[in-house]
Amino acid sequence: MSTLTEARTSTLRGASLPKWAPWAIAGGSAALAVGIGIVGGLDSKVQWGLIAAILYVLATFVIATSVEGKRQAKDRLATSFVWVAFLLAVIPLASLVYETVKRGVKVLDGYFLTHSMGLVADSEPGGGIYHAIIGSLEQVGLATLIAAPIGVLTAIYLVEYGRGALARAVTFFVDVMTGIPSIVAGLFILSIMLIFEMQPFGFAGSCALAILMMPVVVRSTEEMLKLVPNELREASLALGVPKWRTILKVVLPTSLGGITTGIMLAVARIAGETAPVLLLVWGTSFINNNPFEGPQQALPLYIYQQYANSAGSGAAYDRAWAASLTLIAFVMILNLAARGVARWKAPKTGR
Template identity: 70%
Template sequence: MSHTAIKDTRTPVDPSDGRGSLSQRSLPRWAPTGFAAAGLAIGAGVGAGAGLSSKVQWGLIAVVAFLVISYTATTVVENRRQAKDRLATSVVWVCFVLAVIPLVSLLWTTISRGIGSLDPHFLTHSMAGVIGSDPNGGVYHAVIGTLEQVGIATVIATPIGLLTAVYLVEYGKGALARAVTFFVDVMTGIPSIVAGLFILSIMLMAKIGPSGLMGAIALSILMVPVVVRSTEEMLKLVPNELREAALALGVPKWRMILKVVLPTAIGGISTGVMLAIARIAGETAPVILLVYGSQFINMDPFNGAQSSLPFYIYEQYKIGEVEAINRAWSAALLLIAFVMILNLVARGIARWKAPKTGR
């Protein structure tokens, strides 16, 4: 029997290209940091040499220099494929830094300008009898109003949003489910002033006076679609195998939802609720229309005008005096701290209620 020789037609690998070699050259781990430092140096040098006064222009030059250096050095030392990969990674990092810079600048400005007036006196006194140029006065009445209004809105909106999301994911079919989804999408884009005007029209027809409750109802209208959307997405992430396993054991569907689906998604649901609270905590228009604002302490959200932190910031900044503007920055810092504390509480609840996993 004759044997036919098989010719090897594979293209030989060029060792200089760095492909297929186990000992190919590679850049050190600190190379991206070095490229970034070189880009910053070039941006500062070119910007100063060209007489550019805008630091934004300096930054753009530094970004371009960083990308060019990263791609060129990687091409020379490693290969073109690795250079393209590093270029894509560098672009992602540049976008991340550009997104973080405004956030850091905002936090730094708020902290630096608001920490000066944030003292125990500011937190425990109201603005009753205090004029704009007076360094005294505080934010206590606004904190009480915000806590009561946001708390009532959360109590109203969270069950409605949660049950709506459960219906859409677990039961919703046909025209009714499509109609609910459509109206939730429409409500997501409703401006806060529209929700305030809607409740204001009801107040005028029913001859109801301003109160924190009316503002909370308007805030709940803004909060419901956020809770529905976030909860709906979290429920969709629960594997169907968990539902099928529970139903196969003869568990009723309502009990399966209560004991299996919701505990599995509780982390995402809590985060969505906190995001919805953060969405409404900074709203000013409904408070102006429905709560009217007040410089006195009103502990009753069901009767009489109240204030809130967003309205307090707007009110103090509108006065224009130096002391009033300082109080506005301090209230803004307090509002940011309030939202951050809510997020930390949500993470703690999510970790506590999340299903326990073991090896």
């Protein structure tokens, strides 16, 4: 009886490719792509990779069709597209990180992180990024203090109170601001500075960064507030709690993890902006701890200036890569912190 059942099951399942088949197809596609590249005189490894990806997708569909049938072949085709897209996204990222680490570690040490350029010329070895780190922290921190409260309060209005033409107008302008280029935000603040005859200073860059940060905070906070179940709001209101207190004591604590994550990701987004800082802050080789007076340095601007003065080699070139590695590490730490906060503040479900 069991033998008959197994026979029927195997008949219903039909033939299927072994588990190692995708790896074998991938290896064969890569080998064939290398052969085509050599015969065709293609020097770029990127071209070899694209040819291998195309061959892998086609070979997977053809082999699966002949063995498993057309329906299963379509499923494998979709899966192969997903894997190819994943690799196309990961390989450039991994290459970027590898190249930055390889070039950045040459001068990245304690001295580099605790000293400014001071009187060191761009063509000379030595110097550091301490003044740029101070400037970036102050400018991004002030931008966060401006954008985070405004963004969160705007999102609360849109989700909890927003009705009618005003809410639609606010939503429209938030969508428009999401796509504003950073140079436009910098020009807007620059026009105000010219009206009042103000000189470049760090807080001006913070205002431009806050403009870029606000729509991101609004959108992320809005989505987090929408995830709060309406039953919680209704239960609080049924107990006679005012709406403002329900938002403060029920809605915001429930969505706090997601809101914090959105703010941190928005900070990571503006940390690498160069155009507003170049227009409004100008940069300096010396330490300036006062963001409200005089030019200040920032990591993205420091990277640009060092690379522009390096002519593709020399001490400035190495400092540019080391500063790039520092900026990537800063953004990575923010993203990890955002994930940690999201997991820490995630609603606990009982078993």
